[in-house]
Amino acid sequence: DQQVKQNSPSLSVQEGRISILNCDYTNSMFDYFLWYKKYPAEGPTFLISISSIKDKNEDGRFTVFLNKSAKHLSLHIVPSQPGDSAVYFCAASEDHTDKLIFGTGTRLQVFP
Amino acid sequence: EPEVTQTPSHQVTQMGQEVILRCVPISNHLYFYWYRQILGQKVEFLVSFYNNEISEKSEIFDDQFSVERPDGSNFTLKIRSTKLEDSAMYFCASSEGPNQPQHFGDGTRLSIL
Numbered sequence: 001d002q003q004v005k006q007n008s009p010s011l012s013v014q015e016g017r018i019s020i021l022n023c024d025y026t027n028s029m030f031d032y033f034l035w036y037k038k039y040p041a042e043g044p045t046f047l048i049s050i051s052s053i054k055d056k057n058e059d060g061r062f063t064v065f066l067n068k069s070a071k072h073l074s075l076h077i078v079p080s081q082p083g084d085s086a087v088y089f090c091a092a093s094e095d096h097t098d099k100l101i102f103g104t105g106t107r108l109q110v111f112p
Numbered sequence: 113e114p115e116v117t118q119t120p121s122h123q124v125t126q127m128g129q130e131v132i133l134r135c136v137p138i139s140n141h142l143y144f145y146w147y148r149q150i151l152g153q154k155v156e157f158l159v160s161f162y163n164n165e166i167s168e169k170s171e172i173f174d175d176q177f178s179v180e181r182p183d184g185s186n187f188t189l190k191i192r193s194t195k196l197e198d199s200a201m202y203f204c205a206s207s208e209g210p211n212q213p214q215h216f217g218d219g220t221r222l223s224i225l
Contacts, residue, residue, distance in 0.1 A: 032211050043116070043203050043216035044155070051211070089155065098143060098210055099168055102155040 003027045004092050006103035013110050019077040021106050023090035026071065030092040034100070035064060035075045037086045044089060048075070080110045114138045116217035118204050124223045125194050133189045133220045135204030144187045145205040145214060146179065148172070155203065161187065191222075199224045 005024045013019045021035075031052040036044035050057040050064045050073070057064050063076045077084055087107050091100040117136045125131045137144050146158040159169045161179050178190045187206075191198055201221050205214040 034213060036216075041218070043118075043205075043218045046213040046215055049213055091155075093211070095211075097168055098145070098160050098207070098214070099157040099170070100145075100147075100155075100214060101157070104154055 003030075004090060004101050004103040006088075006090060006106050008106050009104070010107040010109070013080045013108065015082055015110055015112050016079045019075075019080045019084065019108055019110065021075040021077075021088050021090075021108065023073045023075075023103055024071060025073075025092055027092070027094070027101075028071070029094045030101075031095045032093045033064070033066060033073050034091045035062070036089045036091060037084075038089060038105070039086050047088075077108075080108075082110050082112060084108060085110050114140075116204055116206055116215055118202075118217035118220050120220060121218070122221045122223070124225060127196055127224050128193050131191050131194055131222065133191075133202050133204075133222070135187045135189070135217055136185050137187055137204065137206030138215060139185070141206035141208055141215075143167075143207045143209060143212075143214075144179075144181070145207075146189045147203045147205065147216075148200040149203065149219075150197075150200045158189070158202075194222075194224045196224050198222060 034049040035047045038044045048062045066073045087105040089105045090103045144161040149155045160167045176192045201219040203219045205216045207214045
């Protein structure tokens, strides 16, 4: 099941710079998208979401961009902080269901 | 901040035994979910539950699985006769409503011997 893909398994960014995490999807019926952060031995922590009627949603240092024609979303973290080091998952669902389909995750490392 | 709590954090069980995983969702949430993550694989949806009944389940959620909300606070996942391939992290989640963010617990690591 490759409906949601995160093609970069890891990303390394210097503190204070921008982190950009990418996610692609194949299912055109997805209409709700979320980003989660996960530390080891903890569950996924909700960060930010976006519905398909928008192309951008911002919450503090986190911004999610949605490009429906390209079936692509991205998470921007500005400025990046060492505490942001974690695995980031994108997830998506269709209108008639709450079933979340997750990507494989991208490990972000923010170094000083 | 309210959170989803799961117990136990780690459960070790012999193959063929029954296991019950417990969850306390966020108190004003009405929608409840179970997901699992096998080591090295994606987080996978198992089941959603609303208004005291299953609203959706995946093909993984076969007759060996069941869910229950035995009282006003707990939400449980039961596996009747565990198999080796049931070994995974099991995450409970809850949300206020449809198309609302799902909030996850820290999971129960289930190890089947």
